[in-house]
Amino acid sequence: MVGLLPPLKPIAIKERLSILFVERGHLDVLDGAFVVVDKTGVRTHVPVGGVACLMLEPGTRVSHAAVALAARVGTLLVWIGEAGVRLYSSGQPGGARADRLLYQAKLALDDTARLKVVRKMYAMRFGEEPPTRRSVEQLRGIEGARVRQTYQLLAKKYGVEWKARNYDTSEWDKADIPNRCLSAATACLYGVTEAAVLAAGYAPAVGFIHTGKPLSFIYDVADVFKFETVVPVAFRVAAKNPHNVEQQVRLGCRDAFRQTNLLERIIPSIEEMLAAGEILPPAPHEEAVPPAIPNPESLGDAGHRS
Numbered sequence: 001m002v003g004l005l006p007p008l009k010p011i012a013i014k015e016r017l018s019i020l021f022v023e024r025g026h027l028d029v030l031d032g033a034f035v036v037v038d039k040t041g042v043r044t045h046v047p048v049g050g051v052a053c054l055m056l057e058p059g060t061r062v063s064h065a066a067v068a069l070a071a072r073v074g075t076l077l078v079w080i081g082e083a084g085v086r087l088y089s090s091g092q093p094g095g096a097r098a099d100r101l102l103y104q105a106k107l108a109l110d111d112t113a114r115l116k117v118v119r120k121m122y123a124m125r126f127g128e129e130p131p132t133r134r135s136v137e138q139l140r141g142i143e144g145a146r147v148r149q150t151y152q153l154l155a156k157k158y159g160v161e162w163k164a165r166n167y168d169t170s171e172w173d174k175a176d177i178p179n180r181c182l183s184a185a186t187a188c189l190y191g192v193t194e195a196a197v198l199a200a201g202y203a204p205a206v207g208f209i210h211t212g213k214p215l216s217f218i219y220d221v222a223d224v225f226k227f228e229t230v231v232p233v234a235f236r237v238a239a240k241n242p243h244n245v246e247q248q249v250r251l252g253c254r255d256a257f258r259q260t261n262l263l264e265r266i267i268p269s270i271e272e273m274l275a276a277g278e279i280l281p282p283a284p285h286e287e288a289v290p291p292a293i294p295n296p297e298s299l300g301d302a303g304h305r306s
Contacts, residue, residue, distance in 0.1 A: 011073075013199050014264035016052040018192050018257040021250060024059035027066045034066060034075075049073035052263055053195040055080050055188075067091060076195035080187060090194060097201030103281040104206050104217070104274065113277035117208045120276035124269065125224045140209055150227055158239040177245055178238040184246040185230035186222070188253040190215065193222040196266040221270055229256045 025036040025044075034046035034054075046054075048069065053076045056062065062077065070077050070091060077091035107113045118139055122130040126146065130139055148165075155162030160178050167175040167183055175183070197204055197218060207216025209223070233252035242248050257263065274281075 011049045013052055013074075013196050013267065014261075016050055016263060017047075018051075018254060018263055019053045019055055019188055019250075020046065020051045021055045021057060022060050023057040026061045026063070027054070027056070028063040029065040029069050032069075034069065049075065051075055052199075053078055053191045055191055058082055074199055076191070076198060078191045078194070080191070097284065099282050099284040100201035101203050101206075103279070104202050107274055107277040107279055108206050108208060110277070110279070113279050114208055117273055117277045120273050121209060121220060121224060124273065125227075136209070143209070150231075154232060154235045158235040160235050160238045177241055178235065181234035181238045181245055181249050182231065184249040185234040185253055186226065188250060188257075189222045189226060189230045190218055192257060192262065193225075193266060194218045196263065197221060197270065200267045200270060202270065221266065221273070224269060224273075225260070225262060225266075229253070229260055229262060232256075 022036055025038045028035055028037060030043070030045070033048040036044045036046065038044075054070070056077060056079045058081065067077065069075075079088045079090070081088065107117055115136055118136050119130050122139055122143060125143075131142065134142070151165065152162060154160075155178065162178055163176070165179065165182065167179040194204055194215065202217060204215050204218050205213070207213070207220050210216040210219040213219070230249075230253050233256050234249055237245055237248045237252055240248075
């Protein structure tokens, strides 16, 4: 009777839990779902396909079956450092689509189109149109100044002593509490953003404001949402200075993602940003690989949940 079970149907990104951290455990598959087995043998089941991104901390082992299942259901696996402050590698859920990749690359290589996309990102981030007749480099400088000012304002609002954004991942414990909180918070945001970018079929490395890094486009997209989601959480936790700041930041980010409907907004926002370049996306090839997380047409009538 097992053969009569329906095939796995991936859950849309917007309907998933944003992130789940796995630490010092063995990620495997049991009864068709993810299961985490800790050192004492306790099993914790994870709903299959219900999480956008699994963040794998030091001490975590992953079975081949778990990686295969993650690829099938479009769950991004991200290997991170202690307390989630480094992103080492990620497993791609479905890969970039050729039509989306060509569209993204064409926008990035056209100076006029790229500037239009950057201006749109600026407008979406700050809620106002950027100054006219400015190059990408000039807008990057203006953005940096506004970011530094925003850090100072938030620090003052939450009563946090703020010096500057300064940290060294190789000497993590030497960073001050606000910088540790910010790094942990942005790592959460980058993981969720990368899951959405890959699910939509775009390339993380082809950025517009950020360039030359493996996650340039992730930084571009995440920055649009950073100050309404994770940065306030980081300063709020830093003001309380709890025993485990990174853990509290993660919990706060999880709640912020849910409250702001972040997963529901990322992919439409990416399309809005790129549309500003005023270049029509190419039609997908007839042999093109479909999106990693498709939305199949329902077989039922209106109101029927398939």
